[in-house]
Every structure is written in C-alpha cells, then in structure tokens.
Amino acid sequence: MPSVILLEGEIHMHLETKLVQAGVAKDERTGAISFPVYNATAYRHPALGQSTGYDYTRTANPTRTVLEQTIAEAEGGDAGFACASGMAAIHTVMGLFSQGDHLVVSLDLYGGTYRLFEQVLSRYGLRFSYVDLRDVKNLEEAICPETRAVFVETPTNPLMQITDIAAVAEVAKRNGLLTIVDNTFMTPFCQRPLELGADLVLHSATKYLGGHNDVLAGLIVTKGEELSEKIRFLHNSIGAVLGPQDCWLLLRGMKTLALRMERHQTNALAIVKTLREHPAVTDVYYPGLPEHPGYEVQCRQASGFSGMVSFRLRSAEQVAPFLESLRIISFAESLGGVESLCTYPATQTHADIPQEIREYVGVCDRLLRLSVGIEHPDDLIADVCQALDASLSLTGGSVR
Numbered sequence: 524m525p526s527v528i529l530l531e532g533e534i535h536m537h538l539e540t541k542l543v544q545a546g547v548a549k550d551e552r553t554g555a556i557s558f559p560v561y562n563a564t565a566y567r568h569p570a571l572g573q574s575t576g577y578d579y580t581r582t583a584n585p586t587r588t589v590l591e592q593t594i595a596e597a598e599g600g601d602a603g604f605a606c607a608s609g610m611a612a613i614h615t616v617m618g619l620f621s622q623g624d625h626l627v628v629s630l631d632l633y634g635g636t637y638r639l640f641e642q643v644l645s646r647y648g649l650r651f652s653y654v655d656l657r658d659v660k661n662l663e664e665a666i667c668p669e670t671r672a673v674f675v676e677t678p679t680n681p682l683m684q685i686t687d688i689a690a691v692a693e694v695a696k697r698n699g700l701l702t703i704v705d706n707t708f709m710t711p712f713c714q715r716p717l718e719l720g721a722d723l724v725l726h727s728a729t730k731y732l733g734g735h736n737d738v739l740a741g742l743i744v745t746k747g748e749e750l751s752e753k754i755r756f757l758h759n760s761i762g763a764v765l766g767p768q769d770c771w772l773l774l775r776g777m778k779t780l781a782l783r784m785e786r787h788q789t790n791a792l793a794i795v796k797t798l799r800e801h802p803a804v805t806d807v808y809y810p811g812l813p814e815h816p817g818y819e820v821q822c823r824q825a826s827g828f829s830g831m832v833s834f835r836l837r838s839a840e841q842v843a844p845f846l847e848s849l850r851i852i853s854f855a856e857s858l859g860g861v862e863s864l865c866t867y868p869a870t871q872t873h874a875d876i877p878q879e880i881r882e883y884v885g886v887c888d889r890l891l892r893l894s895v896g897i898e899h900p901d902d903l904i905a906d907v908c909q910a911l912d913a914s915l916s917l918t919g920g921s922v923r
C-alpha cells in the first residue's frame with residue numbers, strides 16, 4: 524500500500540479545510556507545502572520482497588496517491604482512483620461487468636457516456652436501458668435478471684433533472700444492484716452520493732474539480748473493501764491512469780473548490796433571474812429554482828445547486844446570433860471552469876445521440892447550456908442581456 528501518511532488523523536476538518544490542506548507537508552522528507560510531482564515511473568526496492576509502497580507508476584504514484592486520498596475523503600469513500608479522463612474513469616468502472624450484463628442508465632445523459640455505452644461497450648455484450656429516473660418506479664420496471672447496476676446522473680446534463688439518489692440506491696440494494704453516480708455537476712462540495720447509499724461515484728474532474736479549463740482527468744471513488752479492490756485491479760489492469768503532472772494540476776485546482784462553487788452558484792442564480800425576465804427566453808432550467816420539479820429532492824440530498832443553467836430561446840434562429848454576440852462568455856464545449864462557457868448541446872456535447880432520442884429527451888435545437896463562471900456577476904448579466912437582445916433584433920423579434 525502507498526505510504527503517504529495522512530497527518531490529519533483524528534483532527535476534525537471541514538471539507539473546505541481538507542481540500543486546502545491536501546498534500547500539505549505529506550512529503551515527509553522535505554515538508555513541501557505543495558506536494559511534489561513524482562515523475563519517476565520506477566521505484567527501487569529496499570531489499571528482496573520489500574517495497575516503499577511504490578513499484579511502478581501505473582500501479583501507484585506518490586502524487587496520484589495524494590489526489591486519490593483527497594477525493595476519497597471528500598466523497599466519504601474508502602478508495603479513490605485517478606484516471607486519464609472522465610471517460611477513462613467510466614470505462615474502467617464498466618470493467619466490473621461481463622458479457623450479457625445489463626445496466627439501467629439515466630435517460631438524459633452526457634453524450635460521451637451514451638456513445639461509450641452504445642458504440643463501444645454494446646459490442647462487448649453489455650446492454651443499457653435509458654430510463655427517466657426522476658420516478659424510481661421506472662427503475663423497478665426496467666430491472667431484469669441480467670441487471671447488475673444503475674448509472675445515475677443528477678442533475679442530468681443538460682436538462683438539470685433531479686433523481687433521488689437515496690431512493691434509487693434503496694431499490695438497487697433490494698435488487699442486488701450497484702448504484703453508480705456521475706457526480707461531475709455537483710462535486711462533493713454540494714453532494715456526496717456515497718453518504719446517500721451509492722456504491723461508487725465518478726467524476727469528470729476536467730470540470731469543477733480541476734476548475735480552470737486546463738486539465739483533463741477522471742476520478743472514481745468506491746465504498747467497501749471488495750468493490751475498492753475490484754476497481755484497484757481494473758485501474759491497474761486497464762492502465763488509463765492520470766499522469767503525475769496532471770494529478771498535481773488537479774490537486775491545485777481542488778484546493779479552491781469550495782470558494783469557486785460558492786461563487787459559481789451565486790452567479791448562476793443572478794443569471795437565472797436575468798434569463799427568466801428576458802423576452803428572448805421561454806424556459807430556464809436550474810435546480811435552485813423553487814418551482815423546479817426537483818427542487819425539494821435537491822434541497823434534501825445536496826447542499827447547493829452548482830453553476831449549470833440551461834435555457835431555451837424562443838426560436839432556433841436566435842441561437843447563432845446569440846452565440847456570436849457573446850463577448851465575455853465563450854461559446855465552447857466544457858463546463859465547471861472559472862471562465863464562463865456556453866454550449867449548444869444539439870451540435871456539441873449531445874451530437875452523438877440520435878436526433879429523435881435527443882428531441883424526445885428535450886435536448887432540442889433551441890436549448891443552450893451555460894456554465895456560469897466566477898467573473899463579476901454584473902459583467903456576465905450584461906453580456907447575456909446584450910446577446911439575448913441581439914438574438915431578437917437580428918431575427919426580427921422585438922427588443923425590450
């Protein structure tokens with residue numbers, strides 16, 4: 524086992540403190556405040572049959588260990604695993620399943636996950652049913668003898684639909700299924716699925732955890748020794764691990780997660796208000812709105828709403844002028860960074876989902892998704908307003 528010593532021991536620390544203190548002085552020889560990047564791929568054995576805890580970097584790397592322990596603690600899990608990307612993390616977890624196995628999956632799903640399931644893993648004999656998990660009855664109905672797990676995104680991407688994690692986990696347990704939650708949108712600062720009964724949590728750490736649109740990474744956190752050992756085996760066997768430099772970048776980003784999430788959320792609430800009052804917009808989706816159908820569940824299971832907002836323009840013709848008029852917010856395909864981004868799911872994140880499924884789910888060609896950054900809210904509001912005004916005037920609509 525890796526030998527990085529956890530100094531906190533019995534000291535009670537809030538998540539904010541744990542994240543800031545991650546790696547601090549854990550390199551015992553030097554006392555480095557910022558944990559060093561260990562580029563070494565091989566480690567000398569002190570004697571035959573002995574190990575420092577590090578042998579070969581795919582199996583374990585000191586910088587990666589600090590990151591993995593940090594995310595495991597943050598999520599309240601037993602073990603953490605850092606992967607080359609969010610997709611690598613999901614693929615690694617899917618190694619738990621065998622030909623013929625079936626999974627029940629959230630209907631409104633990240634497009635890349637859908638592509639991995641339908642275009643790659645289906646060829647290996649895994650089967651997936653996409654189900655609206657807002658109602659757990661749909662889960663019960665979708666379970667068949669081959670079902671092994673339920674894969675949940677909440678809030679969903681991009682429609683911000685809320686699934687009751689505890690209710691899903693209860694049905695899953697009763698039926699002998701694993702509950703897997705993609706917690707990318709919420710982060711452990713807002714939501715800790717393992718504490719609600721889930722068995723495994725996944726992240727695209729490229730998003731909020733990294734937080735600066737500059738590192739691609741995935742994380743897995745497991746609960747229970749048996750599951751942790753299975754994932755440890757798969758992580759090492761598949762080898763889609765995160766490199767040490769990227770581990771360091773991600774750790775550095777995670778130190779400010781709490782501050783960033785608070786600002787993402789207050790900015791998002793300010794933008795939501797602007798969007799709802801603007802005549803160019805017909806619908807706004809944000810789980811922090813009391814009239815959002817998932818609001819009550821969200822308040823029960825999470826301590827925040829994050830900074831993701833989706834909305835529909837009045838017509839699809841407004842999309843191009845809106846995106847082209849944005850001056851501060853970038854039209855770009857990611858989320859969770861300090862810089863505000865706007866995504867057009869129909870042609871970007873969800874382009875690989877067949878059009879009829881996309882439209883059935885509600886990812887229509889009027890839908891836009893904002894990842895609200897941590898800029899000054901007034902600047903973001905001004906940018907959104909002028910782009911919305913432009914989208915109306917350029918398409919012949921009336922400006923306020």
Ligand SMILES: *Cc1c(COP(=O)(O)O)cnc(C)c1O
Binds near residue numbers: 708728741
């Ligand atoms: C981005 C994303 C992924 C994929 O992660 P990568 O780091 O891009 O590989 C998975 N799930 C969700 C919810 C995402 O937003």
